[in-house]
Amino acid sequence: METVLLPVTMQDFERLADRSAAVIGRLRDRVFGRETGKTLDLRFNVRTAAEMVGRSEKLIREAEAAGRLPEPATNPESGRRAGYSLAEVNHMRAVFGTLPGRAENERALVLSIQSFKGGVGKSTLTCHLAQYLALRGYRVCVIDCDSQASTTSVFGLNPDVDVEEEEDTLYPFFRHGGPQDLGYALRQTYWPNISLIPANLGLYDAEYEFAARMARDSAFVLDRLREGIDTIRDRFDVILMDPPPALGMISLSVLRAADALLIPAPPNNIDFGSTVHFLRMMSSTLDELARAGGARDYAFVKILVTKMNESKSAHQAIHRMMQAVYPAELMQAVLKDSAEIDNATANLRTVYELTGPATRSETHRRCRAYLDAVGREVELLIRKTWPSHYDALRKEGLL
Template sequence: MSIPQDYPVGLDEIDAIATRAGRVIEKLRTAVFSPGTQKTLDVTFNVRTAAEMCGRTEKAIRDAEGDGRLPEPAKDDQTGRRTGYALEDVNRMRAVFGTLPHRAATDPAMVLAVQNFKGGVGKSTVVVHLAQYLALKGYRVCVIDCDSQASTTSIFGLNPDVDVDEDEDTLYPFFRHGGPATLHYALRATCWPGIAMIPANLGLYDAEYEFAARMVREQDFVLDRLRDGIATIADQFDVILLDPPPALGMISLSVLRAATAIVVPAPPNNIDFGSTAHFLRMMSSTLGELAQHGGARGYHFVKILATKMNDQKSAHGAIKRMMDAVFPQDMLNAVLKDSAEIDNAAANLMTVYELTGAATRTETHKRCRVYLDAVGREIETEIRKTWPSHLPGLRKEGVL
């Protein structure tokens, strides 16, 4: 096809650029995803930490190991010392001691969307770290990657281009006309005990067109398809985390309809704060329009989380104070600060919770863990407030 001389960059040139970019991505992913290997979780805990995680004493653990309620701990062949407990070992302890934090069967599963129509606000960072924080606490978590960019899928050790088939493994088949009746087909185990996921890849983007076509030709309210699908797997989990695309599209609207709570990540700068204000306005208007067709939707809570906060930038402090004034009841107290630790881990498709060895003994790492734990703890509390079976415990803890 001939190209006007004034516009020398045409489809062929754009395709060549995309091909070169694809080769770079392939090399990067090959470096991280070695052929024939699977991501493993190498995090272990000493007996003191395991006891704290279980809410019991070190003696209680040793007594349970001695009387056979728990298996004997693995020991180093040379020193005879305990090699540490894996997360599955800690969860086994919690089961024996009755300290697993699962919701009661009569409590509703929490369906939490981390959503903002603006990209680059830390959405996927919040999703993966929150999922792992909750898993460390002993909750059963499902992460549903609804974003065709598949950042969350990659962090959990799946190569979207190799390990994920959009016709079998993602939400796409479920969104298609005559698709599966449940979401069980797409559930994948991860290297994290307690976390399952439904992955994504670029093919999921086609679901946007599929949705639009169905909205035109069908009378049913198809935007509740995701909500109905989640209901088919909800009994297996305590918390279901949704990572939607950073745009207002059919999938994002489906996420808004499916979620029972929302966390809005928002960096404290003028552009992102303005985008967050627009997001909230659009969310209100859109939900109002959708309510006329599919019925009204409400949420247990909608909270705004300040992300990428840099205390060295005076503008960040000023805008954060403004956010607190504008949203006095809606801001989470915890703040996810800008941290090189998060960026460095993400460069290796890892999270801060997955780092081991000397990397965990730096002050940078310890500070970052404090920020992440504070965010996770506050959201965990908001989730527990929605479970009637947890209310007595929250009163005992002085939360209510």
């Protein structure tokens, strides 16, 4: 049949991909230079540092005067204190014995931000939660299991330039005869206390290789990631996984490796329906995985309402319905829709990284409050998995 439309060839697709990659490249070059990479510019005054450390300003000053803590840097122009970096705050926590992590005989919690649907805020939640926990003083590892590599980009790496699939991602670990320790892929980020295992498009090849191997060696496929995480678990307090938004072999491996699940769910009809289907698929999938590799229990499974817009009556109605349907599973905190998150993400940043005048607006304060509320609730769930925290939680009235 004749048509006035010209056919779209493979060459056209290549040109389209090249133009798109050029735009992303310019964005990344604008946000963080390829030579210098991203840096963390956060500084905390002594009052904020004291709150973070859990000691008084007076004790901090005395420790500095006694030489237990280094004298803070001063601004050469004003002669005033420049403020403390996060690394310096964590050093204070170590000196005063207020670092919040697990006891040595306890295991790091592996938490997956799990959804089989894109666009629900999975990577956004992963990055902000990792940074919230790092601000609190926890040692965090982020494992980007998604070949789209959004989390990798936010943490300052260009997946197409800075990440080699054969050396830097999970891909070589998933291959037969690959490394036996995930330490090869760990990268320290510009955030103190956050390490990253990055991703890039090459990670997608692992899906095909895993699928081909599943029939003849299901135990290797299902438990490979869990076994790899065990080789690095003792270096961290919390390990966050950002899996692909699809029910593939990597997602199945993530389900087997996780100790707990956090499911982001926007309160609209389509996404709520997707959440219902996701939970049904999870039930049957976990049953199949149990038959193939043994049952797997979770410390907790929580649903978090994301992208909530309270001005929309439909959002409010679905949120109320979710509260009724999931009375124990739904988190009390809600991650509301915010232009602050969108604007930060457009610059490959997070709300926690913003400094200067951008942090003084009411929009920023509200958004920060939403994020902090989510972080506090997740932090409490994590602490409840560590018996060494029980006495403190009882004193705080949280247990």
